[in-house]
Amino acid sequence: MNYLPNILFAIALFAGIGYFVFNIRKLIRNIGLGKQIELDSNPSKRWKNMAMIALGQSKMVKRPVAGLMHIIVYVGFIIINIEVLEIIIDGLFGTHRVFKSAGSLYGVLIGFFEILALLVLVAVIVFWIRRNLLKLKRFWKPEMKGWPKNDANFILYFEMVLMVLFLVMNATDTSFQEMNSGNVVSKHIASLFSGFTESSLHLIERSAWWLHILGILVFLNYLYFSKHLHILLAFPNTYYGKLEPKGQFNNLQAVTNEVKMMMDPNVDPFATPSEEEQMAIPEKFGASDITDLSWLQLLNAYTCTECGRCTSECPANQTGKKLSPRKIMMDVRDRTEEIGKHLDKGRNDWEGDDKQLLDNYITREELWACTTCNACVEACPVSIDPLSIILEMRRYLVMEQSAAPTELNGMMTNVENNGAPWPYNQMDRLNWKNEM
Template identity: 75%
Template sequence: MNYLDNIFFAILLIAGFGYFYNNIKKLIRNINLGIDIDRKDNPSARWKNMAMIALGQSKMVKRPIAGILHIIVYVGFIIINIELLEIIIDGLVGTHRVFSSLGAVYGFLIGSFEILAILVLVAVIVFWIRRNIVKLQRFINPDLKGFPKNDANYILYFEMVLMTLFLVMNATDNFFQMNNSGNLISQHIAPLFSGFSESSLHIVERTTWWLHITGILIFLNYLYFSKHLHILLAFPNTFFADLNPLGKFNNLEAVTNEVKLMMDPNADPFAAPAPTEGEVPAKFGANDVQDLNWVQLLNAYTCTECGRCTSACPANLTGKKLSPRKIMMDTRDRLEEVGKNIDANKGIFIPDNKTLLNDYITPEELWACTSCNACVEECPVNISPLSIIMDMRRYLVMEQSAAPMPINAMMTNVENNGAPWPYSQQDRLNWKDE
């Protein structure tokens, strides 16, 4: 490889990683649009969560077939790309297989990589069949159409091509290596190129080498626009996940203070401090992405769109409009829209007469939720669609007084009768005389 190749390779790396860095900055900026929340408690439990769920894939294997195949793709793809380090050194310095001096160790590594490459190919083909031929219900739901559906296939094709390029690169390079004992798979592909001249073999090997590294950089930058961003975000998402028991909801500080004041017999309700001039009144719940906390926005970007949440949702299973997967996808889409608005207006958000509530998510979807936490339990990366649903319900009830009639009736009964039923306290035990 001459100096021109080295320079071109360096430019390719700088462009690829530079664009990736800009996308990561935009991602962090968008997530930080959310309300601040403290998730630094109990670090040991958080590290354990990340190790078991993000790294160990413990929740994936609850569905064994998909779980095992996913682990193969995940482990295979990560480990195989350890080879990326060798490619970068070779490309910048002009060496060829710089780590081959490791001898038997290098042969073992290459052999392991090739076995994993074949396993990844098999797993990806099975995934493609499940999505496009078998058509599992959670992959053909109405909320997964258009780009989200195509995106899943694009990633599968990417992985097929990258693994094939890796094996063909090794197979053609077999003819130039003194010791290729580690090429367990590619040595069986090499006979396909036995009729090629040395110059043709070199062209094929170099072409696949360049396509392989270019494909990896393209894949890396495509992640920002894809559901496969969870490859990176699953780790912080599981680390910052809510450690409280499922079903425990946070209390609003403003409401808590008011209730304490009401229950204190010695308190003078008229002595409550008046808001200072210019102070913005507390907003109850959320009607747009800026009203959600940053962990909820991180959840939205981490969503794998696997549909496990929706397939376990009792509301969805009984024909209701609610899909927890759609809640997360809509949140991410609205957040992206807000981010583009900020980019277009030099760092300032200009109101666009749109909100997450109504323009993306309807009250019908929100009120269909039973708050059973099935979606939270099923998510393989600890996402909580329920937290977003509950915050938006709070906005409907406390800011717009827009609860459904049965709920309004129940709250009226609690206020008047001290119970959700339409009977006065004096009549509450009349049933015993019947």
């Protein structure tokens, strides 16, 4: 019976880690539904981007108040969980604060953890107030109703409870308090339990200890279902982020070849295309569903933090248009998850259903509202590129369905016939001079 707590701890630990690995494998499979693409090879710049943006939070501080608090929560939560290593060793081998033998160094570390825990608690409360009482506009857009709104609050409650449990665990641990080193915050909480018996304190400390580690395991597995998956995916997403200038759009090689042919007077337009030119012609132009997008675009969708910075910067959204870059990313992720659930039922090859990303999730009105200004890309704190998805879906509408808006069709016809967007013959371009 003396080993029963250790056995139960081992079961909980391996079940939690096992389920986490199971979900990560599903995540990798779902992202793999996207097309393979070749990325520019510049590892030094990619590592730098990852270090600066994902680890250094460089784009978060462009909004100083929210950015500073986010850094506190991010750094604090990660560093405090270093203590999880001690908890795991204690839980598996029946020891108690196994690293306490480090003496004063241990006290310094735990004291640092306690200060961070308090700062995290304060920052999370401020985040909750901003979201639920002050009701910042970007948190109350139409796409943030239902699960997205609840999910954001669940995360805040999770973090509050975990920080409180950590401090209560330290405050009711009599052996730790007797050290009188490292209890910079918990000693003030300990006074609340001054009238409790030693057995009661031990019971509270053990309860807080168990709830803390179980809460961390639950939180770990909740990540897959939450916007907080970006805690893990921000690193690969910033590493594989776009290195080209934001205004540089990708061109289809097949279209490039055709334009070059049209501009070359020596090329026979009726000649049979070479094998290389035929290989450059895709089976489908643009994207109507997530399987037409690249794996990197699906990784973008899963990395979305739903912070709404992209939408708050979008000029189309600011003028009342339906377009919300955040919703675009959420829709891509939801559609990917929908297909993933079909695969979970044992269908190894996706054969399609009666739905697709275009029309069923993202409307044409949203797509054509985009000004391609890249404001959403610039604003994203983890290098997500909603514009690339919008452009691929526009490409499908234009090249596969000839479904561009009337104004755009007219402009493209003029470019084709007159070499300019205006409906005037090239020979008449300089007629304005006659009026001078």
